[in-house]
Structure formats: C-alpha cells, structure tokens
Amino acid sequence: MDIPAGLTESPFSQLLGCRVVRLEEHLAEVALALTKPLRNRLGKLHGGAMFSLVDVAMGLACSTAHGFDKSSVTLECKINYIRAVADGEVNCIARVIHAGRRTLVVDAEVFQNDKLMAKAQATFAAL
Amino acid sequence: MDIPAGLTESPFSQLLGCRVVRLEEHLAEVALALTKPLRNRLGKLHGGAMFSLVDVAMGLACSTAHGFDKSSVTLECKINYIRAVADGEVNCIARVIHAGRRTLVVDAEVFQNDKLMAKAQATFAAL
Numbered sequence: 001m002d003i004p005a006g007l008t009e010s011p012f013s014q015l016l017g018c019r020v021v022r023l024e025e026h027l028a029e030v031a032l033a034l035t036k037p038l039r040n041r042l043g044k045l046h047g048g049a050m051f052s053l054v055d056v057a058m059g060l061a062c063s064t065a066h067g068f069d070k071s072s073v074t075l076e077c078k079i080n081y082i083r084a085v086a087d088g089e090v091n092c093i094a095r096v097i098h099a100g101r102r103t104l105v106v107d108a109e110v111f112q113n114d115k116l117m118a119k120a121q122a123t124f125a126a127l
Numbered sequence: 128m129d130i131p132a133g134l135t136e137s138p139f140s141q142l143l144g145c146r147v148v149r150l151e152e153h154l155a156e157v158a159l160a161l162t163k164p165l166r167n168r169l170g171k172l173h174g175g176a177m178f179s180l181v182d183v184a185m186g187l188a189c190s191t192a193h194g195f196d197k198s199s200v201t202l203e204c205k206i207n208y209i210r211a212v213a214d215g216e217v218n219c220i221a222r223v224i225h226a227g228r229r230t231l232v233v234d235a236e237v238f239q240n241d242k243l244m245a246k247a248q249a250t251f252a253a254l
Contacts, residue, residue, distance in 0.1 A: 012173035015142070015164040037142040041186070046139035047201040048179025055175040059168070074174040078205040 001025070007068045013056045016049060020060065026096040028060035033089045045085035050110060054079060054120045057094035058106040062124045065099040070126060072104060077122035083115060090117055102126055128152070134195045140183045143176060147187065153223040155187035160216045172212035177237060181206060181247045184221035185233040189251045192226040197253060199231060204249035210242060217244055229253055 001023040008020050013030075016038065022029035032038075032045075032053045040046040055074060062072040094108040103123055110118040128150040135147050140157075143165065149156035159165075159180045167173040182201060189199040221235040230250055237245040 007168075010168040010173060011164045011166045012176055016175075037138045039138045041134075041137040042198055042200070046137060046179065046182070047186075047204075048143075048175065048182040049139055051178045051182070051204075052173070052175025055173070055178070059174075071169055073169070073211065074208050076205065076207045077174075077178075078203065080203045081201050084200065 001064060003068055008060055010056075012052065016052055018053060018056050021091065023060060023064050026061060026065050026099065027093065028057045028064060029091060029093045030057040030060065031089055031091045034085055034087055045090070047081060050081065050085065050090070050118055051079055053090065053092045054094070054108045054110060054118065057092040058108055058120075058122055058124065061094040061096050061106055062104050062126070065096040065104060066126050072124040072126050075103070075123045075125050077120055079118055079120040081118050083112075083117045085112060085117055088112060128191060130195055135187055137183075139179065143179055145180060145183050148218065150187060150191050153188060153192050153226065154220065155184045155191060156218060156220045157184040157187065158216055158218045161212055161214055172217070174208060177208065177212065177217070177245055178206055180217065180219045181221070181235045181237060181245065184219040185235055185247070185249055185251065188221040188223050188233055189231050189253070192223040192231060193253050199251040199253050202230070202250045202252050204247055206245055206247040208245050210244045212239060212244055215239060
C-alpha cells in the first residue's frame with residue numbers, strides 16, 4: 001500500500017524517528033531505532049517510547065482498515081514489556097483484528113530480530 | 128521530597144519536556160505542556176506522549192517508594208484515554224498502591240484543570 005508520508009506521519013512520530021516499513025490492509029509495520037534521546041534512566045529504550053511506537057503502528061493499521069481519509073483515536077491500550085531494548089532497532093507489527101463501524105480492536109507485537117520485546121492490545125474509535 | 132534532577136530525569140523525559148512538580152512517599156506528580164512536536168495527526172497530544180508522561184510519573188512514584196538508589200521497570204500497563212488534549216498543559220499524579228518486595232502496583236490519573244483526561248494502572252518490577 002503506497003500512502004504519501006504526509007498522511008502517515010505526525011509531529012510526534014517524527015520526533016521519535018518512527019519509520020513506516022509496510023502498510024497492508026489491516027496491517028502496519030513501523031521501525032524505531034534506539035537513539036540517545038529515547039533512553040530511560042537505565043540507558044534502555046524508554047517504556048513510553050516503546051508504547052509510542054506501538055500506538056503509531058496501531059493508528060496506521062486502523063488507517064489501512066478504514067481509509068486514510070478518516071481518523072481514529074486510541075480509547076484504551078494494554079502493553080506487556082517482555083524484554084528490555086539495549087541497542088539497535090525494533091519493529092512493531094500491528095494488526096486490526098476487528099474493524100467495526102464505531103470501534104476497531106488492534107493487536108501489536110514488537111520484535112528485535114526474532115525476539116518478542118513487547119505485546120499490546122487496544123481499542124480504537126473510528127471518527 | 129527534594130531529589131537532584133539527575134536522578135529524576137531521563138533523556139526521554141527531557142525530550143518530551145516532562146517537569147517534576149511533586150515527589151512524596153509513594154507519589155509523583157509530573158506536568159507536560161502540549162508543544163508542537165508532541166502532536167498527533169489530528170493536532171492533539173499524541174497518545175504515546177500521554178502514555179509516556181504516565182510512565183515517567185509512575186517510575187518516579189516507584190523511586191519514592193523503594194529509594195532513588197534502586198531501579199524499577201514497567202512490566203505492564205493499561206491506559207484509558209478519556210478526553211483529547213487540544214492545548215495547554217496536563218498533570219499526571221501517580222500513586223504506588225502496593226509496594227511489594229519484587230513488584231509494585233501503580234495507579235495514575237492525568238488531569239487538565241479538574242478534568243480527567245486519562246487513567247492508567249501498571250505493574251513495575253523492582254530490580
């Protein structure tokens with residue numbers, strides 16, 4: 001799916017350095033490199049930055065489901081942190097598992113190489 | 128509670144512009160202003176930035192409980208977004224509601240003036 005960057009990027013996703021890797025119907029993959037400003041007090045990828053990557057990917061997955069001319073907002077999200085990210089890059093794959101008229105249920109996994117780093121599930125509202 | 132900024136700040140909390148307002152035993156209050164780089168595709172405060180504020184405040188609340196010489200990491204967190212933040216500043220108040228030997232349960236609310244904007248609950252691991 002080939003979508004202009006102006007429709008896939010937000011000021012915040014740019015601030016973090018999120019990079020859209022893949023957009024398919026009901027799916028988005030977004031990469032994030034662990035740069036210095038994204039570190040927590042322990043020097044690892046901050047949990048907020050990891051969550052933000054997930055939220056960005058989920059929002060884009062919703063856009064592939066209802067169209068980039070419509071908007072959606074996160075209603076709630078639960079994330080489990082499985083492994084700390086010490087360096088390199090992580091990839092988040094978000095999938096819309098149910099696209100309803102008013103809400104979408106989205107699932108996301110964050111990987112580094114083949115290792116699962118985090119897992120999340122959310123509900124989005126279609127506007 | 129008067130803690131040196133070097134112990135309360137991380138590169139990521141500085142990137143966002145988080146400001147520690149109050150630290151008490153088992154409690155942290157952190158403020159965040161909606162600057163341009165924190166906006167989502169709709170121009171509102173990005174859900175990832177709001178979550179990051181919550182995660183920062185929760186981490187600091189844990190530090191007040193187990194001491195700033197120890198560390199903690201987020202294991203899981205659930206957030207509900209209640210109202211969109213269109214401008215101004217929000218404040219997050221995080222409270223440790225159970226400080227165990229190995230894990231801490233933390234609750235957080237994000238307010239703008241007297242309005243509840245988001246609500247979160249998390250488990251942290253004490254390292």
